[in-house]
Amino acid sequence: MKVLVTGGAGFIGSHVVDKLIEQEHQVIVVDNLSTGKEINLQNNIKLINIDVSSSELSNVFEEHQPEIVIHLAAQINVNKSIQNPKLDAETNILGTINILEHCRKHKIKKIIYAASAAQFGNPQYLPIDENHPFQPLSPYGLSKSVVESYLKLYSRLYNLNHTILRYANVYGPRQNSDAEGGVIAIFSQQSLNNQQLSIFGDGKQTRDFIYVEDVAEATVLMLNKGNNQIYNLGSGKEISLNNLINLFKDILQKDISLNYVEARKGDIKKNYYSIEKIKNECSFLPKINLKEGLTKTINYFKNLQSHK
Ligand SMILES: NC(=O)c1ccc[n+]([C@@H]2O[C@H](COP(=O)([O-])OP(=O)(O)OC[C@H]3O[C@@H](n4cnc5c(N)ncnc54)[C@H](O)[C@@H]3O)[C@@H](O)[C@H]2O)c1
CATH class of the missing domain: 3.90.25.10 (UDP-galactose 4-epimerase, domain 1)
Structure with missing residues (x-):
C-alpha cells in the first residue's frame, strides 16, 4: 500500500517507516525536521520537508495519492505546551485538521493517529482502560484528546476510517x-x-514503558485492523x-x-x-x-x- 507518514523522520515515525518498508509498502514522509532527523531514514525514502499546517500539503496528496496516512507529526513536549499553548495547538490541532481535510478530500482509506496517555491526567483508577475519562494536565494532553474528537467527527461526517493508538511511554533507539x-x-x-x-x-x-519496535509493529498492524477503534498501547x-x-x-x-x-x-x-482490548481484538502483545x-x-x- 502507499502510506504517507507524517513525522516519519522522528523517533517513533522512523521505526514505523522501517516496519512499513520491511513489509514492502511504499512510503512517503512529511516532516519539517523540527525534532526529526534525515539520518533516521533509510536512503531511498522520499522525505518532503514541509509543515503539516502548510498549504503545500495539497501538492503532496495530489502528486503521491497516498492510500493510508499515519499521522505522527506533533509538538510532543509537555513543558513547551504549558509555556506556549498556542504553538502546541498550531501543530497538534490546526496541523491535524489540515491533514484531515486532505484525507477526506482525497478519500483516503484510513488515517492512523498517535494519541497519548497524557490525555488521562492523574488516573481515577488503574490500569487505565479505553473508557477512562480524560483530565489532561497540559495543553499537549488536551490537544491529543481534541484530535480524537475530530477523528470521530470526520468519521461521522465523511465516513473517514481511523484507528487511534494511545501510546504509553515509548522508548528505544533514536x-x-x-x-x-x-x-x-x-x-x-x-x-x-x-x-x-x-x-x-x-x-x-x-x-508504562513500551519498546519502540513493538509500537511500530502495532501501528503498522492497524493498516488492516481496528477500523474506527481506539486502543491503549503500552506494556500493561x-x-x-x-x-x-x-x-x-x-x-x-x-x-x-x-x-x-x-x-x-x-x-x-x-x-x-490495560492492554486487553488490543490483545483481544488485534491479537497484539508487545514482544x-x-x-x-x-x-x-x-x-x-x-x-x-x-x-x-
Ligand atoms: N514518545 C512517546 O513516548 C509518545 C507517547 C505518546 C504519544 N506519542 C506521539 O507519537 C508521535 C511521535 O512522537 P515521537 O516521540 O516520535 O516524537 P518526535 O519529536 O521524535 O517526532 C515528531 C516528528 O514530527 C515532526 N514534526 C513536528 N512538528 C511538525 C510540523 N508542524 N510539521 C511537520 N512535521 C513536524 C518532527 O520533526 C519529528 O520528526 C507524536 O504524535 C507524539 O505525540 C509519543
Whole structure:
C-alpha cells in the first residue's frame, strides 16, 4: 500500500517507516525536521520537508495519492505546551485538521493517529482502560484528546476510517536524549557519561514503558485492523522511576548518582495501561520486555558515543 507518514523522520515515525518498508509498502514522509532527523531514514525514502499546517500539503496528496496516512507529526513536549499553548495547538490541532481535510478530500482509506496517555491526567483508577475519562494536565494532553474528537467527527461526517493508538511511554533507539527527550534516553546518556541523574519528585511515580519496535509493529498492524477503534498501547505493566534506575544499575553493573528535584507541573504521578482490548481484538502483545529493551537502548547510545 502507499502510506504517507507524517513525522516519519522522528523517533517513533522512523521505526514505523522501517516496519512499513520491511513489509514492502511504499512510503512517503512529511516532516519539517523540527525534532526529526534525515539520518533516521533509510536512503531511498522520499522525505518532503514541509509543515503539516502548510498549504503545500495539497501538492503532496495530489502528486503521491497516498492510500493510508499515519499521522505522527506533533509538538510532543509537555513543558513547551504549558509555556506556549498556542504553538502546541498550531501543530497538534490546526496541523491535524489540515491533514484531515486532505484525507477526506482525497478519500483516503484510513488515517492512523498517535494519541497519548497524557490525555488521562492523574488516573481515577488503574490500569487505565479505553473508557477512562480524560483530565489532561497540559495543553499537549488536551490537544491529543481534541484530535480524537475530530477523528470521530470526520468519521461521522465523511465516513473517514481511523484507528487511534494511545501510546504509553515509548522508548528505544533514536529517541532524543537532550533535556526535552524521553526519560530512558536521557538516563541512558547521563548514566553512560557517569553524570548524576535528576529525578523530578520522589521517584515513586510510575510509568508504562513500551519498546519502540513493538509500537511500530502495532501501528503498522492497524493498516488492516481496528477500523474506527481506539486502543491503549503500552506494556500493561507499571514501573517506578526508582526501580527503573535499579534496572539501569543492573544492566550497567555500576552505581548511579541521583539528584531528587522538585516535581514538574503537568507530570502525572502514576499510570499504566490495560492492554486487553488490543490483545483481544488485534491479537497484539508487545514482544520486548523492559530489561531487554533497556539493554538494546543503552547499547544504541553507547554505540553513538563511540562514533562521535
Ligand atoms: N514518545 C512517546 O513516548 C509518545 C507517547 C505518546 C504519544 N506519542 C506521539 O507519537 C508521535 C511521535 O512522537 P515521537 O516521540 O516520535 O516524537 P518526535 O519529536 O521524535 O517526532 C515528531 C516528528 O514530527 C515532526 N514534526 C513536528 N512538528 C511538525 C510540523 N508542524 N510539521 C511537520 N512535521 C513536524 C518532527 O520533526 C519529528 O520528526 C507524536 O504524535 C507524539 O505525540 C509519543
